[in-house]
Amino acid sequence: YDLRLEMDGVLKSWAVTRGPSLVPGEKRLAVHVEDHPLDYRNFEGVIPEGQYGAGEVIVWDKGVWIPEGDPHKGYAKGHLDFELRGEKLGGRWHLVRMARKPREKHDNWLLIKSEDDFARAPEDEDILEEMPRSVDTGRTIGDVAENKPARRSKKAAAPKQAAAPRSIRTSTVAPTQAPAADIDPSRLKGAKKAPLPNFVAPMQASSGAAPSSKEWIHEIKFDGYRVQARIEAGRVRLLSRSGLDWTKKFGDEVASALRALPLGAAIIDGEIVVETSSGASDFSGLQADLSAGRTDRFVYWVFDLLCLDGYDLRGATLLERKGLLEALLGAENGDRVRLS
Structure with a gap:
């Protein structure tokens, strides 16, 4: 998975190997990689071998992000607090940069979910398994690999809901x-x-x-x-x-x-x-x-x-x-x- 946040006309990008977790406090490694152009936000297909991100690509989620405070200062400091309003992900999140170790080529960050109504318990179903399809085309990674066409409804992958309400009265x-x-x-x-x-x-x-x-x-x-x-x-x-x-x-x-x-x-x-x-x-x-x-x-x-x-x-x-x-x-x- 790649997490991409628009800032200053480009997509600031982090490679999140295990994908995001909705369990509060669970840390997911997010390796900071090169900026991507905005055109990449809608790309689905196959990236050739030898290029960054080689393999099949889908738009797993999209929406808007709302930084808390000045995002430029947070980015430079290595601590971004923000809200996501996507079709699958929502609520408050944190990106925290770790100290770089010798010989590391990239900055390692941690992607962490906050406790809120969008969060899930450890025993709840993993959102990555529950909602594997593209929010744009309804395809899975396997569909892209097999060159299957987009599904008829662009809302095919819309989630049931990002998180269940904490109480029902x-x-x-x-x-x-x-x-x-x-x-x-x-x-x-x-x-x-x-x-x-x-x-x-x-x-x-x-x-x-x-x-x-x-x-x-x-x-x-x-x-x-x-x-x-x-x-x-x-x-x-x-x-x-x-x-x-x-x-x-x-x-x-x-x-x-x-x-x-x-x-x-x-x-x-x-x-x-x-x-x-x-x-x-x-x-x-x-x-x-x-x-x-x-x-x-x-x-x-x-x-x-x-x-x-x-x-x-x-x-x-x-x-x-x-x-x-x-x-x-x-x-x-x-x-x-x-x-x-």
């Missing part, structure tokens, strides 16, 4: 607003009375042949952040796909629109995006707004209603859940919260 809060007559979750076949769970691990895309029958519906692929809205007694929490509370990151505009919905308790699944003038989602714009603390452009595209006012709806059909979600949004469907 339930509550039984009654609705505080009177729902409209056509918003009755008890009428949905498959709906079951149940307390509101604190978090539901979101479903992720998996690879397969494109369906052609009428039993399938299709979703737009947004370039944003998957967000689960948990609404309870007028309080809104916006949770990342791993269960982290990102409500403050996204400001009050989306949360206010959700608070206005005629319900007491619900869990809604969707994605927060920033849109271009043409209406396309813009991930780089979303990242820039989050970094700048700007929240006025965020739009929450919602595509599923998992729970509503004392009922777990996951046993109902997706079309029925979407119909109930559309009725629930009513006049709120359009500005900050939109039905996908």
Whole structure:
């Protein structure tokens, strides 16, 4: 494995032979190697023998890194603290340079995971074994060696979730607003009375042949952040796909629109995006707004209603859940919260 972090227009690179570990405090040797051009960040294929990194290459993970403090000072000092927001890796990490020994040609660093909600226990499954495929093409190293084509869905390798939430709580809060007559979750076949769970691990895309029958519906692929809205007694929490509370990151505009919905308790699944003038989602714009603390452009595209006012709806059909979600949004469907 190679860890590559963009800095000053190049990819600072470390060879992590055993790959990253999500076990807090577990040290993985990271040998500092030459900088790579930014074009390398999307390369998949075979590097010829005799060149650095010879062999098969896939994009195992990608995303953004957020340094704590001045990254240039940390890099020069030999101690980088940072957060990763990737499709597989997340949370806080450390890169620590060790003293160079005689005759060593490269600086040896240690890659170490911090204790947080993305961490795993030593007995948990290794993320390298759990998620071996490319996040870009869905291929494995073996597929590249055999020159197999990319899978049809670029999200084939999307993870189930970077880490399980540390605690799951339930509550039984009654609705505080009177729902409209056509918003009755008890009428949905498959709906079951149940307390509101604190978090539901979101479903992720998996690879397969494109369906052609009428039993399938299709979703737009947004370039944003998957967000689960948990609404309870007028309080809104916006949770990342791993269960982290990102409500403050996204400001009050989306949360206010959700608070206005005629319900007491619900869990809604969707994605927060920033849109271009043409209406396309813009991930780089979303990242820039989050970094700048700007929240006025965020739009929450919602595509599923998992729970509503004392009922777990996951046993109902997706079309029925979407119909109930559309009725629930009513006049709120359009500005900050939109039905996908």
